[in-house]
Amino acid sequence: MLKQISGSIAVAKAVALCRPEVVPCYPITPQTHIVEHLSTLVKSGELKNCTYENVESEFAAMSVCIGSSATGARSYTATASQGLLYMMEAVYNASGLGLPIVMTLGNRAIGAPINIWNDHSDAMSVRDAGWIQLFVENNQQAVDVHIQAFKLAEALSLPVMVNMDGFILTHAITRVDMPEQSQVDQFLPSFIPRQLLDTSAPLTIGAMVGPDAFTEVRYLAHEKQQQALSIIEKQARQFEEIFGRDSGGLVKSYDAESSDIVFVAMGSVVGTLQALASELREQGQSIGILSLRSFRPFPIKSIRNALKSAKQIIVFEKSFAVGMGGVLASEVHMATHGLHIKINSIIGGLGGRTITVKSLKNIVDLASKGELEHETFMDLDLETVEKEINRQRSEPSSGSTAENILRDMGVVSASKTH
């Protein structure tokens, strides 16, 4: 059924259609509306046979999911940014134990400085945590991929994280084709746990493992992610058969195979890039996009196939590893090893900075002329940066960087206090 609906409410309704049995929640912007709505669905009786828990932290939320999933309940929670960091130890534990929990990450920047707006720093902070990490471009995909996430998690006995851009998607009211309960029931079978805390067949879960077997256990986690590569594709096709939509999958190519310059990106920025590409193609430029819908597992083969005839790859990402550079860029570099394609890394949209078609056009212009730097921070205000660098060099007690910069930009008008 077509609905004009906010991303968060659509996701809450989609999760409810998956019949979760335990939902612990802790509020954090920008995902809060999802768990708020689920609370109402449970309390009103619309979502039956579900225990909703108002817990005291994200760490508790994931820990409740660990207990409930191990006891055979389909378990779901949502978080973002600082919440994910606070949850971190349990995030690793959930995947280590192989528990098929589904979590929404309303992607948001990480502080300090505190910032509630969108980028992908939170998702990148758990890239090695052993979770399946999927990204969605729009709210239709957000709905569809959540339904696929439960099936995927339970097929693999691994936790799955659905990444949707904070505010840009969570708070956007758009047209979404909401699935019917019968369709979801047809697609998603009931949860059969691979391991279960059951008094009729006692099982020890979470035993200590020493050097004699730790390598094997970790290798098997890696192997599971490799299995996910084919399952994600298979389930996307099954989904298409029932729901009539192409959603999910490992990657989505928008003319990537046939274009000279190919953008590689994840999430809602793919929509902006599509607008840019169609405009530039009309002007005769050969621009394609490769949208990574699965970041973990990292679909090396699919990426390599889609990019092998490109002349130049521009990796656009909303986060970076401080002291190293673009995370996605270096992984795409590895995936295209030996193909000898020029790769540029663009870092933009940090902390919610608007990604404009104008700025992207400038990137393409520079790339076409061969003048694009290997690594570019898009729309970086170099003057402000240099001013602060000089201040730090000349004044031993130059103060808080964030406050200094805000003052330079005229955002903070207060006089210097130190």
Add this chain to the structure above:
Amino acid sequence: MAKQGTNHQTVKFYQTGTFTVGNRLLDENYRTVQATQERCNTIDSGHRACQGCGQALGARYALDAAMRATNNKIIAANATGCLEVFTTPYPETAWNIPWIHSLFGNVASVASGIAASLKAKGDTETRVIAQGGDGGSTDIGFATLSGMFDRNDDVLYICYDNGGYMNTGVQRSSATPGGARTSTTMPVGDNPGSSFNTGKFLPAIAMAHEIPYVATASVHDLHDLERKVEKAMSFHGARYIQINVPCPLGWGSDPALTIKLARMGVESGLVPLFEAENGDLINSTKIRYRIPVEDYLQLQRRYSHILKPANQHQLASIRALADKNIKRYNLL
């Protein structure tokens, strides 16, 4: 047959000087169930606890009692710590019940999750126990424990209190008694050992949450421990039992003296035993023969500095604590 609480004993029991009696001298009806071959063995033999471990003893009696009280329908979650390590070295497990270990600081939440799952599935028979040491309960797991109490989740939380982080090599926790030597509160300087006027008493904090049942117990009186666990299982909602468990390694005590030390802790007034329901104290175990705290302290190397003349002020503080417990919990 004489029972506890009567004035005269008609039979002389073979463990004279204590209040325990040998099973074989008792009428079958009064024998401890742990002496029968039919006992549950929730924690099997062959685990790797130290000699004289109070926690291994306490855990076995507590869990077996819980099993009896629930027709063997128990799921347990365990915090990281000695109990977890010595019962589950890969590829072995000592647990004959469904058991999960997740992390150090989240056992209360994991147990909440198990209870939430059972609730969603309409399983009213299976009950949930969370277990942790004092560090895992009063320090790193404090927030999750308080959250579990706050929501009144249907979980019995058992804290095995040995007054420190024994698994990592005897560091101070917020349950370490004043004056006690640990590897992070060494007996050096003007105030040797752990500082006085610090720390928290978790049973009182549990009571402040007004949960249905809170109790303290000790491994010297296992029948009392069993009774309290069975009683706890008769309630629904959040329950908390703290068991004083001597640790020969951390306390610097003779492994053969674990039971004696547990008793002396109680008889000195330093370990109050009581029960509380819905936040109110309902019952406390009277001290039969009060002993001076020195008698208890001198058997533990963690307190050896306290008995030196220079540290008389510390001894006075420990005496004052015993006096306070006796008054607060009405122990005489």
